[in-house]
Amino acid sequence: MKVLITGAGGNLGRVLAPALQDNGYTPVLMDFRPLDTPYEFIQGDASSKADVFRAAEDADIIVHGAALHGVHLQNHSRDEFWKLNMEGTYHVYEAAREHGIRKVLLCSTMGVYGASISVPDSSFAVVTEDLPCLPGDFYGLTKTLAEELAGFYSRSHGIRTISYRLGMFVPENFLRYGFRLLKGGVDDRDVAQAFLLGLKNDTIMFDAFNVMAAVPFSLEQLPQWREDPRALLESRFPGIADLVTRRGENIDELLGAWGHVYWSIEKARAGLGYQPGYNFAEFYRALQSGNDAHYPFADLPWWGVPEQT
Numbered sequence: 001m002k003v004l005i006t007g008a009g010g011n012l013g014r015v016l017a018p019a020l021q022d023n024g025y026t027p028v029l030m031d032f033r034p035l036d037t038p039y040e041f042i043q044g045d046a047s048s049k050a051d052v053f054r055a056a057e058d059a060d061i062i063v064h065g066a067a068l069h070g071v072h073l074q075n076h077s078r079d080e081f082w083k084l085n086m087e088g089t090y091h092v093y094e095a096a097r098e099h100g101i102r103k104v105l106l107c108s109t110m111g112v113y114g115a116s117i118s119v120p121d122s123s124f125a126v127v128t129e130d131l132p133c134l135p136g137d138f139y140g141l142t143k144t145l146a147e148e149l150a151g152f153y154s155r156s157h158g159i160r161t162i163s164y165r166l167g168m169f170v171p172e173n174f175l176r177y178g179f180r181l182l183k184g185g186v187d188d189r190d191v192a193q194a195f196l197l198g199l200k201n202d203t204i205m206f207d208a209f210n211v212m213a214a215v216p217f218s219l220e221q222l223p224q225w226r227e228d229p230r231a232l233l234e235s236r237f238p239g240i241a242d243l244v245t246r247r248g249e250n251i252d253e254l255l256g257a258w259g260h261v262y263w264s265i266e267k268a269r270a271g272l273g274y275q276p277g278y279n280f281a282e283f284y285r286a287l288q289s290g291n292d293a294h295y296p297f298a299d300l301p302w303w304g305v306p307e308q309t
Helices: 011-021 048-056 069-073 078-099 138-158 174-180 188-200 219-227 229-236 240-246 251-256 266-270 280-287
Strands: 002-006 026-031 040-043 062-066 103-108 125-127 160-166 206-210 261-263
Touching: 002 011, 002 048, 011 026, 026 048, 048 078, 048 240, 048 280, 062 078, 069 138, 078 138, 078 240, 103 261, 125 266, 138 160, 138 206, 174 229, 174 251, 174 280, 188 206, 188 219, 206 240, 206 266, 219 229, 229 240, 240 251
Parallel strands: 002 026, 002 062, 026 040, 062 103, 103 160, 125 261, 160 206
Antiparallel strands: none
């Protein structure tokens, strides 16, 4: 089964392509930049309908990852976001309709929630997929509209879509990667797991799922987590502050960007069978043993491409 990955020069393609091959799929990579890759590669731009149609011609499933992201808001115009994120998504669904492709796995974002996240004074906002999509920036808007587009093609043309509201998984140093897992981050390998589960799923017609690491605290502990996060973390992971200090970092600074938001992955667990295997507990054990190789993606170039989209 051939799986086309658009925007394959980015972080998703880096981890998903080898995972596809390891699980018996044939990855086909598409990116607007040339990639030095061991997999089948088609150079093309998602904003070009002809390029997408050409790349999708022999595909069985499309993983649509080509996009500008939140980090690009500072140096890309709204026109550029619209052209790639919206027109590119339209081209993917038109190519699927034209070529009889019955499933698209869509990269969305945690940024679709925006203003619907309301933080109580003494606790955390619990973000589930039941919240309305009220994006707070133009990037989030394009992803919200992309999900709407996917829903239309599901209803009108029978093209199944699983939309992944992905947490943060851009390359990061080891410590910041680990603490990011507490606040909406996700390990690259768990992202790949979620997409593999989507490939195998034959019951979902259209749905969206949060895909993040599992937070190691219960909902009942959230007020304590807000009041004294360092103490709660230390009680659950003894010596964590000292381990961080030895690395030349400040644990209060790492915890300070928490944002008082609890990202729920219960729907992905129930609907996809998603069980993240690289959570804060696994990071803590690796930190204890000095095993930075637990996270092999820090600062990695993707097939010689230095800047990712």
